[in-house]
Amino acid sequence: MNTVLLHCRGGFEKECAAEIVARSAEQGVFGYPQFEAGQAYVLFHCHAPGGAEELVTRLRFERLIFARQWCACLPLVSGLSKRDRITPLLEQCRQLPQAAELMVEVADTTEGRELQGFARKFGSALSQALRQEEILLPRKQKSDWRMHLFVIDGQTLWLGAAPARNSSPLPMGIRRLKFPHHAPSRSTLKLEEAWLHFLSAGRQKRLLAPGMTAVDLGAAPGGWTWQLVKHHMRVTAVDNGPMDEALMESGQVEHRQEDAFTFVPPKPVDWLVCDIVDKPARVTELMLRWALSGWCKQAMFNLKLPMKKRFDEVEHCLQHLEAALHEAGVEYRLRARQLYHDREEITCWLSLSEPGQ
Template sequence: MSEFNTLVLYCRAGFEKECAAEISTRLSVMGIYGYPRFETGQAYVIFHCQQPGGATDAIQRLRFRDLIFTRQWFAALPLFEQLPADDRITPILASAGSLPVASELVAEVVDTTEGRELQSFARKFGSALSQALRRESILLERKRRADWRLHMLVLDGRTLWLGAAPIGNSSPWSMGILRLKFPQQAPSRSTLKLEEAWRYFIPAQRQDELLGGGLRAVDLGAAPGGWTWQLVKQNMFVIAVDNGPMSPDLMESGQVEHRREDAFTFVPPKPVDWMVCDIVDKPARVTELVLHWAENGWCRHAIFNLKLPMKQRFAETESCLGYLRDSLANAGIGFRLQARQLYHDREEITCWLSLEP
């Protein structure tokens, strides 16, 4: 792959500042320096690297899953602007020779109202460009595999970014979005956050092992039961802790015990396999709660949300996760911790803490 100097990173609209701060921080630790550019609400960030080939280096060395606020990324050619409406492909092919040989081209738009209006055009143009790239042997024939995937981000009918990402170090989903259908039987839409978390964090080969029937779980701040519904769906037995009412249909499952108690003072009668928590409270307080459960050995795995403040959201994320990591390490507790701003999250991030060896 040729040396690229620009990274394109997708994020949730309104979180461009956090996405930019995170990529700048992570790359500076690796000795890769540059500067981000973005406008609030545009749902993507451009990071220009100072060193020649900085983006190529970054996208291969930095672990994609260590990024919290980036949904998808790719190393990009210079921006294509003012493409002629009667022949957009020829100018692109003139620069495309520096792209790596790839398995596919994914045509994408930004996740905004304006971006979604371009989806039909992006799909049609992506199909035409794919055919042209195959003729140039930049794209392999269908069903042939390569290590790279091409990405085209369409900003308007004459402006786009084009680049590449390693298939093994990027999101497998178009636009970095795992789209799920809301189950009508669930008590609330928050149920999708836990389903997406499991799909994102837990490897497919371990789904049956970690989410199999007969496991025991505690849902802190459970009412009305969106997350409890997912646990019950996995045939788990659940203690739902909340002073608020639970869905009557959910309680009829026979798998739920409702405890009207304070989630911050609740003590499980015995250790459980899963603790999940979607409490609306200060992220530092929820972090202390999770640490308390880990130090006492009350669960094997925890999925929890940190509701971020309006200001200093990246700083608060770094502070809470850093404190949790340091505290567990100092206590001699083995752990694995991952965090992500999921598609179904809002002003929050979702974390998975595994306390298995």
């Protein structure tokens, strides 16, 4: 396997490509990216034989910000006959690490979504044939690898594999959430997805406990505050704009009509959340101020990205944040990802109570 296929948000192929080039070089795996604008995936072709398998095994997937999903692939399969697409694939699948699951994926584009019906049916038929040939392990048997089928069209596809514990468990890395009917804005889905993505079930139970305190900077109209209230927290919502009236009736929210960049909490809180529309460098400095002042234990915040040099801006902001915390002797855990419900932004989780790599 010499090619790594990485899913990303459409329009962020350039950032995904720049990131995998940088991260793979750190692992001593070298190659070159290939992509078209708007196709919602990137191909990274490794120079050395077996480089793709080596990369998806050695590089921690959670370190990637712009990639939603990845897998190491065999050469592109094209020209499949409509009469029998499956038989030619069986021998190729034998070349992949043995797995117990076949994940069927398409690009997150209009064209890709139109292929989903075909992809599901074809994937189901291929999976059945693979089990009959004992290429796929029995469903209940655990395996270190997952097999991937990425459908380009009815005659063209990629076959690959990814470590089950070093990739997304979700097809295309997409977590689809239902918009809560009573939430003030769709931005609420961004915080819900962030908690589900960054926090394990155990951490959610421990870190999202009833009675905790939180500050929401740039809160109006209250999409993120709504999530905090849902977890029975006491919230200080900081924004000069109006808050949702129904949300205020909960009795759990204090609205402070102040500048989020100058607000100082009267005492430390459990959670700081922030979805302010401002320059990423300025928001980074704000988060750093809260962290160094000891005003919160956990922070979930978004960095809105510029039109150009978005990967460079992300690298600069996160490296600056980490360097300043390290210099101050603050133990921390920092993770970042462009989530499905994000747009021109990335979401970051900074933990000052549960440090780690």
